[in-house]
Amino acid sequence: MFILLNMPIWVWIFLILAGSLFVLKMTYVLCTAAALPATQGALYVSTTRTRIAAFIEAVPMKKGQLLVDLGCGDGRVLRQAWKNYSVRAIGFEVNLLAYLKAQLLSIGLKHVEIRRKSFWSQNLAGADVVFCYLYPDVMRKLSTKLKAELKPGTLVVSCNFSVPEFKPLRVLRPDGSLHSDPLYIYRT
Numbered sequence: 001m002f003i004l005l006n007m008p009i010w011v012w013i014f015l016i017l018a019g020s021l022f023v024l025k026m027t028y029v030l031c032t033a034a035a036l037p038a039t040q041g042a043l044y045v046s047t048t049r050t051r052i053a054a055f056i057e058a059v060p061m062k063k064g065q066l067l068v069d070l071g072c073g074d075g076r077v078l079r080q081a082w083k084n085y086s087v088r089a090i091g092f093e094v095n096l097l098a099y100l101k102a103q104l105l106s107i108g109l110k111h112v113e114i115r116r117k118s119f120w121s122q123n124l125a126g127a128d129v130v131f132c133y134l135y136p137d138v139m140r141k142l143s144t145k146l147k148a149e150l151k152p153g154t155l156v157v158s159c160n161f162s163v164p165e166f167k168p169l170r171v172l173r174p175d176g177s178l179h180s181d182p183l184y185i186y187r188t
């Protein structure tokens with residue numbers, strides 16, 4: 001106790017910072033583990049700003065159109081599309097940490113809606129543009145869902161992983177990731 005009280009202030013600051021970081025990391029791990037049955041491996045990793053900018057430029061949207069992000073993370077793609085095009089934006093997110101961050105960052109944005117639900121249980125027929133950054137293991141199942149539900153003309157943008165049985169309109173390779181990972185753009 002005596003040793004603790006006599007520790008210099010910088011040691012206290014270091015311990016508080018390290019402790020907070022540890023708690024945050026553990027929260028990330030726990031939230032990721034809890035969401036695994038729904039995500040089937042898609043971790044909460046955000047798309048970089050450069051890649052979002054490339055998406056926004058390549059896929060112009062009209063005011064009022066509906067953009068859906070399947071696993072929206074902190075909702076950054078939705079907010080950027082709303083800022084640029086005044087779209088309605090809905091994101092589904094099952095990871096509690098990502099969901100809370102997305103809710104917090106979207107406070108006051110009437111047309112950006114974050115739902116804590118698995119997108120597998122949602123019908124996507126109303127979407128004009130679908131964005132996703134998921135995991136290879138689920139792409140075949142996603143392809144079946146998109147084919148069954150999307151209306152003709154809907155644009156689908158997939159980060160990093162292609163959608164089986166869909167023929168891309170364009171493949172972008174924007175900078176901003178280690179390997180300039182692709183962004184696949186499809187039209188149903």
Ligand SMILES: C[S@@+](CC[C@H](N)C(=O)[O-])C[C@H]1O[C@@H](n2cnc3c(N)ncnc32)[C@H](O)[C@@H]1O
Nearest residue numbers: 039044045046047071072073093094095118119
């Ligand atoms: C790689 S992150 C992408 C986040 C965001 N779309 C972006 O580009 O910044 C994938 C996210 O999808 C979420 N996710 C995966 N499967 C999901 C499901 N079935 N329903 C809702 N969210 C899901 C994960 O929790 C994770 O946060």
